[in-house]
Amino acid sequence: MAVELTVIGSINVDFVARMERLPKPGETVTARQFERHPGGKGANQAVAAARLGAQVTMIGAVGDDELAEFALGGLLEAGVELEVVRSGQTGVALIYVDMQGENEIAVFPGANANVAPRTLEGVVLCQLEVPDEVVFAAAEKASFFALNAAPARELDLDPDLLVVNRFEHEVMKRGKLVAVTHGKDGAVLYENGKQVAGSAAPAIIPVDGTGAGDAFTAALVVSLLEGKPYEEALRFSCAAGARTAATFGAQQSLPDRELLEGWIEKL
Numbered sequence: 001m002a003v004e005l006t007v008i009g010s011i012n013v014d015f016v017a018r019m020e021r022l023p024k025p026g027e028t029v030t031a032r033q034f035e036r037h038p039g040g041k042g043a044n045q046a047v048a049a050a051r052l053g054a055q056v057t058m059i060g061a062v063g064d065d066e067l068a069e070f071a072l073g074g075l076l077e078a079g080v081e082l083e084v085v086r087s088g089q090t091g092v093a094l095i096y097v098d099m100q101g102e103n104e105i106a107v108f109p110g111a112n113a114n115v116a117p118r119t120l121e122g123v124v125l126c127q128l129e130v131p132d133e134v135v136f137a138a139a140e141k142a143s144f145f146a147l148n149a150a151p152a153r154e155l156d157l158d159p160d161l162l163v164v165n166r167f168e169h170e171v172m173k174r175g176k177l178v179a180v181t182h183g184k185d186g187a188v189l190y191e192n193g194k195q196v197a198g199s200a201a202p203a204i205i206p207v208d209g210t211g212a213g214d215a216f217t218a219a220l221v222v223s224l225l226e227g228k229p230y231e232e233a234l235r236f237s238c239a240a241g242a243r244t245a246a247t248f249g250a251q252q253s254l255p256d257r258e259l260l261e262g263w264i265e266k267l
């Protein structure tokens with residue numbers, strides 16, 4: 001039976017330009033490629049979990065503008081159930097990606113700032129692209145509360161699962177289970193401060209690291225809910241992140257279960 005979870009978080013449209021190298025302040029660089037994708041950490045994680053077979057509800061907000069339908073397209077296509085309010089401008093992310101897969105992102109939250117706090121039951125997954133009150137309320141009654149603390153800020157919360165990269169970990173350390181990602185070096189899982197698992201990441205030619213953390217987070221939540229042992233869950237999640245970084249774009253690169261399992265078998 002499919003595992004069930006609710007994601008409360010951001011829904012964006014990503015405007016992505018790929019270029020030889022990232023511009024310095026004051027510099028103009030000619031991009032080689034430009035694309036527009038549905039994005040936002042919340043929406044990406046909801047789509048990633050749904051593609052891995054979970055039954056997902058997404059709570060969030062988009063604008064009452066021309067970007068709104070596009071922003072929701074990936075969620076609808078992945079079969080995510082939507083509880084979305086509409087007002088103001090849809091959130092956008094301006095993303096630069098260089099030929100080594102490094103990125104720079106500026107996010108305008110727009111309607112994401114209007115997501116209303118609410119308590120939720122069951123498994124809840126949050127990120128930090130919505131106001132603090134939304135995160136606190138979501139944690140209150142959840143039976144399992146998972147937080148991907150990105151973009152990083154310190155919150156007085158003790159989630160059941162915290163997912164952070166090595167930089168975010170310096171800001172937010174609390175959590176019963178804490179997964180720290182180390183990019184191409186894989187990830188480590190701690191339980192009550194003690195390391196319980198570690199995994200290398202599969203070697204890839206990096207194309208675009210955007211969304212790799214979303215893929216990792218969703219895969220870890222889904223595999224833990226499915227009862228996978230820690231080592232196996234972490235290996236699966238590292239593979240999900242790496243597979244996402246091996247293709248251009250965030251949401252569109254998130255692997256479904258068949259693709260991911262097939263890819264892992266060939267590694």
Ligand code: RIB
Pocket residue numbers: 010012013014038039040041044092093105107129210211212213214250251
């Ligand atoms: O994690 C990647 C996401 O961060 C992008 O899709 C962008 O919308 C930003 O929110």
